[in-house]
Amino acid sequence: MAQPPPHSGSQPSQDRTPTARLEMSGISVAFGGVAALTDVSLTVEPGQVHGLIGPNGAGKTTLFNVACGLVRPSGGRITWRDQELRRLKPSQLSGLGISRTLQGVGLFAGMTVLENVMVGAHRHGRAGFLSALLALPTSDKDERQLRERAQKALVELGAEDYAGRYPGSLPYPVQKRVALARALVSDPDLLLLDEPASGLAEDEMHELGELIRSLSSRMSVLLVEHHMDLVMRVCDRITVLDSGEQIAAGTPAEVQADPKVTEAYLGDEVVETDAAELTRTDGGRNA
Numbered sequence: 001m002a003q004p005p006p007h008s009g010s011q012p013s014q015d016r017t018p019t020a021r022l023e024m025s026g027i028s029v030a031f032g033g034v035a036a037l038t039d040v041s042l043t044v045e046p047g048q049v050h051g052l053i054g055p056n057g058a059g060k061t062t063l064f065n066v067a068c069g070l071v072r073p074s075g076g077r078i079t080w081r082d083q084e085l086r087r088l089k090p091s092q093l094s095g096l097g098i099s100r101t102l103q104g105v106g107l108f109a110g111m112t113v114l115e116n117v118m119v120g121a122h123r124h125g126r127a128g129f130l131s132a133l134l135a136l137p138t139s140d141k142d143e144r145q146l147r148e149r150a151q152k153a154l155v156e157l158g159a160e161d162y163a164g165r166y167p168g169s170l171p172y173p174v175q176k177r178v179a180l181a182r183a184l185v186s187d188p189d190l191l192l193l194d195e196p197a198s199g200l201a202e203d204e205m206h207e208l209g210e211l212i213r214s215l216s217s218r219m220s221v222l223l224v225e226h227h228m229d230l231v232m233r234v235c236d237r238i239t240v241l242d243s244g245e246q247i248a249a250g251t252p253a254e255v256q257a258d259p260k261v262t263e264a265y266l267g268d269e270v271v272e273t274d275a276a277e278l279t280r281t282d283g284g285r286n287a
């Protein structure tokens with residue numbers, strides 16, 4: 001693949017205007033001959049919160065995994081900062097300035113909350129947390145800076161009181177906040193979120209929405225999510241998939257008004273509640 005362009009992570013996040021664009025064009029994926037995605041295109045513009053929705057089995061996670069380098073497409077191009085990424089691997093993401101959270105939380109059970117978040121910051125340390133894991137010598141300064149970054153991220157997520165706790169002892173919504181802190185601590189230019197609201201109560205979901213909106217001043221966000229109210233409230237643009245194909249794309253209002261979208265949801269019994277939400281919510285945008 002092309003050499004990753006240098007990432008601007010050394011700048012303070014508050015002063016950074018997002019400039020990086022992710023373009024996925026003509027993406028196709030087949031699993032054992034079964035088409036999971038057919039010729040799907042999606043661009044996340046700098047500073048945009050881009051929602052990816054669709055009924056069960058539509059191909060959302062597959063496309064998300066293509067963006068993460070977890071699934072290799074059989075066709076199409078991925079371009080990041082105007083350079084094509086060939087053979088993208090998950091291990092390259094942080095160097096490219098891309099962070100992700102996956103479904104579930106994926107925290108390390110044997111590490112404290114603070115240590116878990118420090119893992120996400122490792123590329124900001126010269127020797128870094130990886131060295132610490134391998135018990136290699138690292139400078140006190142590096143270690144201190146990583147710790148400070150991680151603490152700051154926990155404060156942003158309102159999880160600083162749990163820094164010394166182990167993830168298994170914490171309620172699920174707190175674990176999700178810690179996972180998000182871990183993704184944010186590296187100051188990414190693009191944040192990939194796979195169902196961040198699953199398992200959250202209404203008020204927690206509202207807070208998550210506020211946070212996602214506030215992130216767009218310093219990064220772009222690709223959001224895969226089933227909760228329509230959240231998607232409609234926080235996204236600038238939405239791409240809708242159904243049976244591996246893109247059936248609509250536009251602003252929340254445009255997507256909601258598109259009969260193809262409602263039809264796709266209504267045709268899927270399992271997501272009846274999503275369809276009901278889709279038709280009743282105005283996402284708070286027209287309030």
Ligand SMILES: Nc1ncnc2c1ncn2[C@@H]1O[C@H](COP(=O)(O)OP(=O)(O)OP(=O)(O)O)[C@@H](O)[C@H]1O
Nearest residue numbers: 031032035036054055056057058059060061062063
């Ligand atoms: N590893 C895999 N092997 C075989 N088929 C797969 C695999 N992953 C996904 N699929 C199939 O690809 C299609 C798209 O699945 P995907 O999980 O991307 O959809 P989704 O929109 O994320 O669904 P959900 O909302 O239920 O998570 C489905 O038909 C699914 O069964």
